[in-house]
Amino acid sequence: MEDMNILEFEQAIAELNLEIGKLRTAAQRERRSDGEVQANALEKRRDELTTQFFARLEPWDEVLLARHKDRPYSLDYIPFLTEDFIELHGDRLFGDDGALVGGMAAMSGDPVILIGQQKGRDLKERQKRNFGYVRPEGYRKALRLMQLGEKFRRPIVTLVDTPGADPNVGSEERGISEAIAHNLREMAALRTPTIAVIIGEGGSGGALGIAVADRVLMLEHSIYSVIAPEGCASILWRDPSRGPDAAKAMRITAKDAKRLGLADEIVTEPLGGAHHDPEGTAAAIREALQRHLNELSALSPSALLAQRFAKLRGFGQFLSAPFA
Amino acid sequence: MPDWFRRRPREDQDGANDKSAPAPASVVEAVPEGTFTKCAKCGAILFTKDFERDLKVCAKCGHHHRLTADERIAWTVDEGSFVEFGNDIAALDPLGFPEYSRKLELGRSDPNGRNDGLVTGTAQIGGNLCVFGVVDFFYARLAGTMGSVFGEKFMRAADKAITENLPFVLFCASGGARMQEGLLGLMQMAKTGASVAQLAEARIPYICVLTDPTIGGALASYASLGDVIYAEPGANVALAGTRVAQQAQTQKPPANYQTSEFQWEHGFIDKVVPRKEIAITLSRTLTFFAGGIASQTETKASPVLVTPPDSPTAAKRNGAEGGH
Numbered sequence: 114m115e116d117m118n119i120l121e122f123e124q125a126i127a128e129l130n131l132e133i134g135k136l137r138t139a140a141q142r143e144r145r146s147d148g149e150v151q152a153n154a155l156e157k158r159r160d161e162l163t164t165q166f167f168a169r170l171e172p173w174d175e176v177l178l179a180r181h182k183d184r185p186y187s188l189d190y191i192p193f194l195t196e197d198f199i200e201l202h203g204d205r206l207f208g209d210d211g212a213l214v215g216g217m218a219a220m221s222g223d224p225v226i227l228i229g230q231q232k233g234r235d236l237k238e239r240q241k242r243n244f245g246y247v248r249p250e251g252y253r254k255a256l257r258l259m260q261l262g263e264k265f266r267r268p269i270v271t272l273v274d275t276p277g278a279d280p281n282v283g284s285e286e287r288g289i290s291e292a293i294a295h296n297l298r299e300m301a302a303l304r305t306p307t308i309a310v311i312i313g314e315g316g317s318g319g320a321l322g323i324a325v326a327d328r329v330l331m332l333e334h335s336i337y338s339v340i341a342p343e344g345c346a347s348i349l350w351r352d353p354s355r356g357p358d359a360a361k362a363m364r365i366t367a368k369d370a371k372r373l374g375l376a377d378e379i380v381t382e383p384l385g386g387a388h389h390d391p392e393g394t395a396a397a398i399r400e401a402l403q404r405h406l407n408e409l410s411a412l413s414p415s416a417l418l419a420q421r422f423a424k425l426r427g428f429g430q431f432l433s434a435p436f437a
Numbered sequence: 438m439p440d441w442f443r444r445r446p447r448e449d450q451d452g453a454n455d456k457s458a459p460a461p462a463s464v465v466e467a468v469p470e471g472t473f474t475k476c477a478k479c480g481a482i483l484f485t486k487d488f489e490r491d492l493k494v495c496a497k498c499g500h501h502h503r504l505t506a507d508e509r510i511a512w513t514v515d516e517g518s519f520v521e522f523g524n525d526i527a528a529l530d531p532l533g534f535p536e537y538s539r540k541l542e543l544g545r546s547d548p549n550g551r552n553d554g555l556v557t558g559t560a561q562i563g564g565n566l567c568v569f570g571v572v573d574f575f576y577a578r579l580a581g582t583m584g585s586v587f588g589e590k591f592m593r594a595a596d597k598a599i600t601e602n603l604p605f606v607l608f609c610a611s612g613g614a615r616m617q618e619g620l621l622g623l624m625q626m627a628k629t630g631a632s633v634a635q636l637a638e639a640r641i642p643y644i645c646v647l648t649d650p651t652i653g654g655a656l657a658s659y660a661s662l663g664d665v666i667y668a669e670p671g672a673n674v675a676l677a678g679t680r681v682a683q684q685a686q687t688q689k690p691p692a693n694y695q696t697s698e699f700q701w702e703h704g705f706i707d708k709v710v711p712r713k714e715i716a717i718t719l720s721r722t723l724t725f726f727a728g729g730i731a732s733q734t735e736t737k738a739s740p741v742l743v744t745p746p747d748s749p750t751a752a753k754r755n756g757a758e759g760g761h
Contacts, residue, residue, distance in 0.1 A: 278657070280677035282690045288705050290676045294661035297630025302638070318614070318626060318657045318676075325627045339614050339623040339654075348616065349535060363619045364532050373531070375620050425631035426592060428624040429585030434525040 119174040122166050129159050163384055173357035175366045176342060178334040179313045183388035187214060187229025187272040190312065193395030194402070195220050195227055204253035207287060212243045212275065213251030215258045221403065226262035228255050228323060229272035245314070246279035252292035252322045256299055268306040268406055271323045276341065278319035293322040300325035301425055306409035306417060310380070310398060311335040327421050328405045329375065331367035332394070333382040338365035375428070476500055492712045501669045501712055503649055506556040506573035507549070509608055513716050514560035514569060521558035522597070523590040524551055530617070531585070537617035544577035553586040554579055557594040562606065563720025565727060568598040571608040580612035583654060587615070588625035591659060595632040604642040604726050606719060609660040613653020626658035633662040642726040646715065647674050647697065647706065661705070665722055667715070668697035668706045
């Protein structure tokens with residue numbers, strides 16, 4: 114178990130579950146109680162192992178969890194986070210980006226603008242969502258919706274889950290960099306409360322393009338990084354397979370972000386990760402969102418902005434003169 | 438092999454531009470070192486004296502070679518007008534990142550006592566006083582990347598522009614966010630973006646000149662946010678680095694892909710300006726912004742957002758601006 118990664122561990126647990134199932138069936142068929150006792154013991158052992166494993170996850174495990182194929186995506190959470198979600202489409206300039214969804218919704222009766230980056234589960238859906246790589250249209254749609262929220266003083270919640278901004282020709286042609294930069298400037302000055310939740314992969318500028326906010330929350334097993342670990346490894350060591358080392362060096366976990374003062378709160382996931390209980394995870398996110406929204410809504414727009422600018426201006430660690 | 442040619446330092450370090458042939462040794466055996474310079478792009482052999490007179494633009498192919506900050510200052514602003522500030526802070530290695538402390542060590546032995554690739558000061562261009570910034574791509578082999586010191590210096594330069602009501606001119610050159618500072622590096626995009634929002638709020642002209650290379654997080658933040666954006670011919674201007682872009686392509690990119698000209702063609706750069714015309718172009722631009730209705734009557738009515746966050750008046754002043 115020591116040198117397993119999370120996916121190998123899950124595989125081992127799945128085999129164990131199969132074993133437990135077999136024991137149970139056999140015990141029932143043969144009406145024997147010792148099989149049942151054995152099964153219970155194995156289950157207990159399984160839960161212990163899981164707790165132990167999750168107590169000492171490596172940064173690379175967090176990467177694998179954040180990218181897990183079964184991990185809930187934005188659209189999986191939205192029905193549990195809000196009621197009456199109406200998805201709005203298009204950037205009113207060029208097109209509609211499937212990798213970024215957004216719209217109007219109500220959270221316990223209070224209207225909010227909800228925006229999320231969206232990956233796909235099967236091949237067709239993945240293509241529609243561009244594997245979660247957001248195009249310029251996505252960032253511009255997001256900004257349009259944020260400004261809609263600002264105009265009518267609705268708070269804005271964004272769900273961040275992208276490997277990064279789309280690097281293809283079409284996106285360069287339509288100004289992917291400008292789209293992100295524009296969002297950074299505008300989000301800094303939005304006169305309405307904003308909360309970003311990193312739910313999976315916080316992939317560099319592609320994530321930040323919808324994540325400049327009054328509060329940044331991170332799911333326990335989400336990651337947030339300046340560059341993908343594989344990309345970092347190929348720059349540092351000319352070897353993308355050293356992603357696990359890069360993941361460690363870059364401090365990309367939720368705990369790291371919290372320690373660096375760049376995430377305000379970590380939202381706990383169920384044991385084994387969000388995919389073991391999407392609804393429970395959504396409930397935890399919702400609880401945190403409402404708590405922060407209550408705090409932020411109590412501020413006047415100018416106090417809110419002052420607080421946000423103070424926060425953004427404070428990003429960074431350096432020494433000030435006189436140097437010891 | 439002796440070093441007959443004084444080549445541009447590390448011009449080829451990103452592997453993107455170096456098409457140079459080996460030096461024809463026989464021709465130049467008796468020539469003193471540094472007499473000739475070889476064009477990093479077309480390989481033409483140029484008299485160094487001519488090459489420097491041409492501001493390091495190849496007389497044969499027009500390639501604009503990368504400049505150090507001092508060369509840029511000498512060849513852009515009015516002689517003797519540059520007054521540097523911003524070296525009163527120093528970089529940290531907040532993550533203990535591999536190799537980073539060695540690079541910072543390199544930076545600490547900088548002959549000019551500079552603390553970052555971003556050099557900031559005040560200067561006059563054609564008699565127009567401005568806050569002037571230039572990124573030195575060569576500084577400490579850090580490729581002009583954005584770390585905490587970069588973000589702080591950018592912000593302080595912008596603050597000075599606001600408090601002294603001066604336009605802000607910035608020559609960009611950057612590999613993007615500084616990987617070695619992890620998420621703190623990424624957050625410099627948010628910080629500079631917020632800083633530009635404050636420049637805009639105070640109606641301070643912000644003029645960017647994109648030079649080779651301006652890529653990644655730099656283009657996706659401060660470098661795309663100028664009121665006016667100029668670029669040097671042939672500069673690499675893109676979101677994705679060349680290697681990333683090649684891997685990601687699903688369609689064949691055009692010949693001038695990811696250059697200044699490509700970005701200009703698609704409407705993201707106002708004008709591609711040859712190096713020898715940049716000083717006069719900037720001078721005219723600054724003259725346009727000098728005086729005028731806005732700076733006479735509006736600036737003071739629009740309180741700036743630069744009060745330090747810990748100041749008791751911060752909240753009040755930051756919130757006192759008018760609507761959009």
